[in-house]
Amino acid sequence: NAGVTQTPKFRVLKTGQSMTLLCAQDMNHEYMYWYRQDPGMGLRLIHYSVGEGTTAKGEVPDGYNVSRLKKQNFLLGLESAAPSQTSVYFCASSYSLRLATYEQYFGPGTRLTVT
Amino acid sequence: GIQVEQSPPDLILQEGANSTLRCNFSDSVNNLQWFHQNPWGQLINLFYIPSGTKQNGRLSATTVATERYSLLYISSSQTTDSGVYFCAVYNFNKFYFGSGTKLNVKP
Numbered sequence: 001n002a003g004v005t006q007t008p009k010f011r012v013l014k015t016g017q018s019m020t021l022l023c024a025q026d027m028n029h030e031y032m033y034w035y036r037q038d039p040g041m042g043l044r045l046i047h048y049s050v051g052e053g054t055t056a057k058g059e060v061p062d063g064y065n066v067s068r069l070k071k072q073n074f075l076l077g078l079e080s081a082a083p084s085q086t087s088v089y090f091c092a093s094s095y096s097l098r099l100a101t102y103e104q105y106f107g108p109g110t111r112l113t114v115t
Numbered sequence: 116g117i118q119v120e121q122s123p124p125d126l127i128l129q130e131g132a133n134s135t136l137r138c139n140f141s142d143s144v145n146n147l148q149w150f151h152q153n154p155w156g157q158l159i160n161l162f163y164i165p166s167g168t169k170q171n172g173r174l175s176a177t178t179v180a181t182e183r184y185s186l187l188y189i190s191s192s193q194t195t196d197s198g199v200y201f202c203a204v205y206n207f208n209k210f211y212f213g214s215g216t217k218l219n220v221k222p
Contacts, residue, residue, distance in 0.1 A: 031208065033210070041214075042201065042212050042213065042214045042215055043201070043212045045209060045210070048208070048209060050208050056208075058209070059116075088156060090158065092210075094205075094210075101163065102145065102146045102205050103146075103148065103160065103163040104148060104160075104203065104205075104210055105160065106150075106157075106158040106160075108156075108157060109156055109157075109158075
């Protein structure tokens with residue numbers, strides 16, 4: 001049981017390049033989330049999904065797109081990276097129908113630097 | 116959205132001391148979690164505690180949902196307790212995080 005995994009762990013991009021971050025969970029959770037954390041700051045919600053095929057905007061969605069084609073995967077895309085998107089990105093999942101709990105679990109994070 | 120305030124923002128303890136961290140929230144919530152972010156950046160689940168009291172070793176937590184606050188108690192602190200402690204509340208499909216309490220336990 002791997003929990004929540006994220007790929008890649010580290011990435012350096014040049015301004016204007018694009019990339020996709022992959023999040024996978026094996027807990028059969030309904031909900032998935034992408035957050036960013038800047039140095040010395042808390043977590044800010046980028047986008048989230050409450051089920052396969054659904055997505056919704058969070059607090060800081062500009063410059064990002066997401067897709068949830070399969071229940072276990074949640075992809076975060078940066079179409080044209082900017083230095084302001086340098087951050088640590090965390091994926092999380094929650095809501096087990098079977099256990100009737102909303103407990104949230106986090107992945108290990110992806111450290112992204114945009115030069 | 117729901118406002119979540121954590122106090123104190125910073126805390127320095129000598130190893131072996133006890134501490135209480137507080138989380139206040141502005142509206143009714145369905146659930147509440149405490150996390151520890153260790154110095155390597157990992158977010159570790161401590162408690163899932165929508166109401167009541169739970170204990171896990173030297174840590175315990177109490178949530179009084181009707182009064183909109185939760186407390187995290189750390190007893191006999193150790194250097195490995197250092198890091199940032201976040202409170203997160205859940206409502207309407209989203210989690211709202213506080214700014215965290217940064218704890219430094221000195222040997």
